[in-house]
Amino acid sequence: MKIGCPTEIKAQEFRVGVTPAAAAEAVAHGHEVLIQSGAGIGAGFEDADYEAHGARIVGTAKEIFDAADMVVKVKEPQAAERKMLREGQILFTYLHLAPDPEQTRDLIDSGATCIAYETVTDDRGGLPLLAPMSEVAGKLAPQMGAWTLQKANGGRGVLMGGVPGVMPARVVVIGGGVVGTQAARIASGMGARVSVLDRSLPRLRQLDDMFRGEFETVYSSKANLEMLVREADMVIGAVLIPGAAAPKLVTREMLADMKPGAALVDVAIDQGGCFETSKATTHQDPVYEVDGIMHYCVANMPGAVARTSTLALGNATLPFMLALADKGWQQACADDENLLNGLNVHAGKLTYYAVGKALGLDVTSPQKIVREG
Numbered sequence: 595m596k597i598g599c600p601t602e603i604k605a606q607e608f609r610v611g612v613t614p615a616a617a618a619e620a621v622a623h624g625h626e627v628l629i630q631s632g633a634g635i636g637a638g639f640e641d642a643d644y645e646a647h648g649a650r651i652v653g654t655a656k657e658i659f660d661a662a663d664m665v666v667k668v669k670e671p672q673a674a675e676r677k678m679l680r681e682g683q684i685l686f687t688y689l690h691l692a693p694d695p696e697q698t699r700d701l702i703d704s705g706a707t708c709i710a711y712e713t714v715t716d717d718r719g720g721l722p723l724l725a726p727m728s729e730v731a732g733k734l735a736p737q738m739g740a741w742t743l744q745k746a747n748g749g750r751g752v753l754m755g756g757v758p759g760v761m762p763a764r765v766v767v768i769g770g771g772v773v774g775t776q777a778a779r780i781a782s783g784m785g786a787r788v789s790v791l792d793r794s795l796p797r798l799r800q801l802d803d804m805f806r807g808e809f810e811t812v813y814s815s816k817a818n819l820e821m822l823v824r825e826a827d828m829v830i831g832a833v834l835i836p837g838a839a840a841p842k843l844v845t846r847e848m849l850a851d852m853k854p855g856a857a858l859v860d861v862a863i864d865q866g867g868c869f870e871t872s873k874a875t876t877h878q879d880p881v882y883e884v885d886g887i888m889h890y891c892v893a894n895m896p897g898a899v900a901r902t903s904t905l906a907l908g909n910a911t912l913p914f915m916l917a918l919a920d921k922g923w924q925q926a927c928a929d930d931e932n933l934l935n936g937l938n939v940h941a942g943k944l945t946y947y948a949v950g951k952a953l954g955l956d957v958t959s960p961q962k963i964v965r966e967g
C-alpha cells in the first residue's frame with residue numbers, strides 16, 4: 595500500500611502524522627511511504643531522516659493525496675485537504691466530527707473511508723489514540739491557565755502556589771479522565787489547591803486511591819459544580835462522552851458569580867467545549883474574555899510541544915496504521931472491533947452513532963459496512 599503523510603496546515607500545528615521510525619516499520623512491511631517535503635520540520639525531523647528510513651519525499655500535498663491509498667495525518671482535514679480526498683482512499687487522523695457539520699458533510703461527499711483516532715478503543719474501555727494527546731494537553735492545561743491568570747494576560751493576578759502567608763490558587767478540574775488526571779497532578783505539583791469533579795464514582799474512587807492527599811475528588815452534581823466554579827481561580831474543562839458533542843456544564847449565567855479575571859481552560863473544545871461561552875482559539879491568539887472571565891480554548895494544545903506529541907502519537911498509531919496497511923481497512927476492522935470503533939465515515943455514509951445524534955444525520959451500522967464493504 596502507498597501511505598502518504600502531508601504537512602499539517604491547521605494554524606500553528608507543528609506535529610506530523612508519520613515519524614521516521616514509523617515510516618521505517620511501514621517500509622519493512624513492504625509498503626511505500628510518501629512524505630511531503632518539510633512535513634516533519636516542526637517536530638524536529640528533516641526530510642533526510644525520512645529518506646534514511648526508506649521513505650520518499652514529494653513536493654506538494656496534492657501529490658500525496660493523488661498517490662496515497664491511505665493518508666495519515668494529525669489534525670482533522672482542513673477544507674483544502676478535504677477537496678483532495680477521493681473515493682476508496684483511507685483517511686487516518688483525528689476528526690472530531692460531532693461539533694463540525696461542514697467537515698462531516700465534506701467527508702461523506704468525498705467517498706473516502708475515514709477512521710478517527712479519537713474513537714478507536716481498547717479492551718479496557720480506553721481511547722488509546724486519544725490518550726497520549728490527552729496526557730500532553732492535561733499536563734499543559736495548568737501551565738496555560740497559570741499564564742492566563744497573570745495580570746498582563748488579563749487574569750486575576752494569582753500565583754498557582756501562593757507564597758508563605760498567602761493562599762494558593764483554587765483550581766477546579768471538571769472530568770477526571772486522562773486530561774483531568776494529568777491536569778490535577780500538575781496543578782497540585784505547582785502548589786495549587788485542586789478539586790476534581792467526575793460523574794463516575796468508580797473513577798473518583800480510583801483517583802482517591804492513587805492520589806490521596808494530592809487533590810480532592812468531588813461528585814459532579816450541578817450543585818457541587820456551581821459551588822466549586824464560584825470559588826475557583828482556574829477551571830479546567832476535561833469531560834468527554836466519546837465521539838459526542840461535549841455537554842455545556844458551565845453556563846454564561848454562572849460566569850457572573852465567578853471571581854473577575856478567573857481563567858477557564860476548555861480542553862474539551864475539540865468536541866465543542868464544555869463551557870457555554872467557549873469558542874475555539876489558536877496558539878497565536880489563545881485567550882479572550884467574556885463577562886470578565888478569561889477563556890483559553892486552543893483545540894490543538896499538543897501542537898505547542900510538537901516533538902513530544904509527535905513521538906507520543908506515533909507510538910500509539912503505529913500498530914493500527916500497520917494493520918490498515920497490511921490488511922486493508924475492511925479486513926483490519928473485521929479483525930479488530932477496537933479499530934472498527936474508529937470508523938466514522940465510509941463511502942458516502944456516516945458510521946458513528948454519537949456523531950449522527952449530535953448532527954441529526956442518519957447512521958449506517960459499522961458492523962454492516964464491514965461485513966458488506
Ligand SMILES: NC(=O)C1=CN([C@@H]2O[C@H](COP(=O)(O)OP(=O)(O)OC[C@H]3O[C@@H](n4cnc5c(N)ncnc54)[C@H](O)[C@@H]3O)[C@@H](O)[C@H]2O)C=CC1
Binds near residue numbers: 835
Ligand atoms: N484541546 C486539545 O488540544 C485536546 C483536547 N482533548 C480533549 O479533552 C477531552 C477529555 O479527554 P480525555 O481526558 O482523554 O477523556 P476521558 O474519557 O479519559 O475522560 C473524560 C472524563 O469525563 C467524565 N465526564 C463525562 N461527563 C461528565 C460530567 N458531566 N461531569 C464530570 N465529568 C464528566 C468521564 O466520566 C471521564 O472520566 C476530550 O474532548 C478530548 O478530545 C484531548 C487532547 C488534546
Ligand SMILES: CC(=O)C(=O)O
Binds near residue numbers: 724894896
Ligand atoms: C486530540 C486533539 O484534538 C489534538 O491532539 O489536537
Ligand SMILES: [Mg+2]
Binds near residue numbers: 688690864893894895
Ligand atoms: Mg483537537
